Amino acid sequence: MKTIGKRIAASAVAAMLVGAALPTSAGAEVLKFVSWQKDEKGVGDWWASVIKEWEAKHPGDTIEWTKVERSAYADTMTTLFAGGTPPDIVHLASFEFQAFANNGWLEDLGPWVEKAGLDLNGWSGQDICKFQETTVCIMMLYYGTIFGYNEEILKQAGVAVPKTYAEFLAAAKATTKDLNGDGIVDQFGTGHETKGGGGQYIAEMASYLFDAGARFTNAEGEVTIDTPEMVEGLTRWKTIVKENLTPRDLSAGEVRKLFADGKIALKVDGPWIYSIMQQGAAKDKLKLASVPFDPPLGGSSNVLAMPSEISDEKKQLVWDFIAIAASEKFQTSFATLAASTPPSPRADLTDAKAKIPHFDLMVESQKAAAEHKIDRIPIGFEVQFNEFSKMIQEEVQRMIIEDLDPATVAKTMHEKAEALQ
């Protein structure tokens, strides 16, 4: 569908950046910044404010900000780095930067952090940026999930807002209905993307696994899949999908839209669900509450990094940009503009809490997830995460399609995961 368009766009971006790699007029520097968040309401506005601040502090120099769609992002960035023309300001998802770091393409930011005196203590998700004993990035977002529900659907079904997995399952079953009796379910208890890639698939089922006490690996990176907790987690996910409590084969965006329009009763999602709820047909019926899973799913989202092969002068300019983004002032504005939890523990959240009614929910969820070191990227699989997640996705799909015993599937996944390491 969008592939041809994406490729053209990716090629255009690559061509632009190659062209921009040629010497510019003396004095004025142009930093290339590629991001998928450019046109996103809220977070895109925040990036624009960081750029504006940087340009004000560097008169004459500019930042050329280009958007690349998320689905074509890894291809584009790989091509740019492979061709020797990486963007100066490197913006990557937290599940993909490891492959770039592993290839030696990212600068060790440790000395820059030290020189600038940037305090990263308590910085949510920053541990993930440690790669082979070096700091290769600064975490830009580590979020905790929030729980949206449709008050009217729950009332009609006679169920209370769930607070545990058992209540969640009961509510999901009670609200999955064929409303007009045509044999087709048109209202779902909950909603998950089951069509996307492996990473998204793991994120979708992670709440059920973590609540059951399951983990893919332990703190040392050893595989811990073949456990009773994982079997319980897989059983829960199988129940949700097999009993059609979620619509099947939809993208994450389509599922969120269904929730916003009142076709889904319960939805666990990231902070971005609030702005989508506000645009839906059922916005007056949608409410937010604490996630009925313990611990709540949290996750690192995206990082800022610096290419290792650019000139020292440019590195300084890029670091200035990173420092602005990581400053208390901009971490504070991140909370209000992006309506999301900033990673910095020193950000002033007073304004955000006053403006965004559910902000406390997000903060609590983020803290709980961070305390339990929850992330969809298991320790030990950072570099091979795409292969790992694809393997997990296929084995879980096999469990659902062939109606396999979750215990057998856990054992198979465990063996395959060990083989990948």
Place this chain on the structure above:
Amino acid sequence: MSLRFLDLARPSRQHWLGYLLLLPAVALVALIIVYPLFVSLDLSFQKIGMATLNAPRRPFTLENYGKLFTSPDFWNACWVTIKLVVVVSAACFAVGLGTALLVNNRFKGRTLARLFVALPWAVPEVIAVVIFAWIFDSSFGLMNWLFIKVGITSQMINWFSEPTAAFWVVAITMIWKGYPFVSIMTLAGLQSIPEDFYNAAKVDGASALQRFRYITIPVLMPVLGVTLVLVILWVFRDFSIIKVLTDGGPLKATQTLSIMTYDQAFGFFNMGYASAIGIVTLVLCVVASLLMLGRKSQAMY
């Protein structure tokens, strides 16, 4: 002396002008096709994750090919590709030939009928895939609604979560997108058959089936042969339909060689291995083309 040597107007130098005019095109082809091909071939003999153009060359190895030929995923991708090639090519030919014969007849509304036959060809692949994704949507799609209304099934079919269903969704989308090409090519071939052939056969008492069997098909063979090769190559290399509809899943039921190449290169960052898959795919395409063009593509008359 040297100017005379370069005088392209001289009869003995005229062919130089031809080469000179061809040079930009040849250089362009070399730059955008031949060079990447050689880079890919070179990468396929290196154990390399993410490739960098200016990086020093890694040692020569056959490991990628060894891994490839012992990988069940590779053989599965070959099998899926062959299944798709056979199913899609056969159906495209059946529908394409049928519609071409239909709109070759004179009847009221023929122009409109020709337009409808060719319409899928004009629709961009992107739009076609979106339309079919909606039609086969597992929760709210038209096809499930239709199947339940007609009584073919009492339950929703998960078109993209069941391996067999997903394969047929991909195949049907490709057939819909691909048959007009066969139809247009065949129609052009049909219009080039002299009416005298049919008149003479009628005089000899040949039935419609006999005229089709002994006149239409043999005369069309050159067109059908070339069309078959082009359709096979299209199915072999098509990426966007599968990528968007199923991404090769579920359980690799729709993972063709092109999808496997993409996944290895940009999903798992195994550029060397991905290059090996790409080279093997190229060889298979060349062999298939030679086999198809070498046989059955000559006119009988």
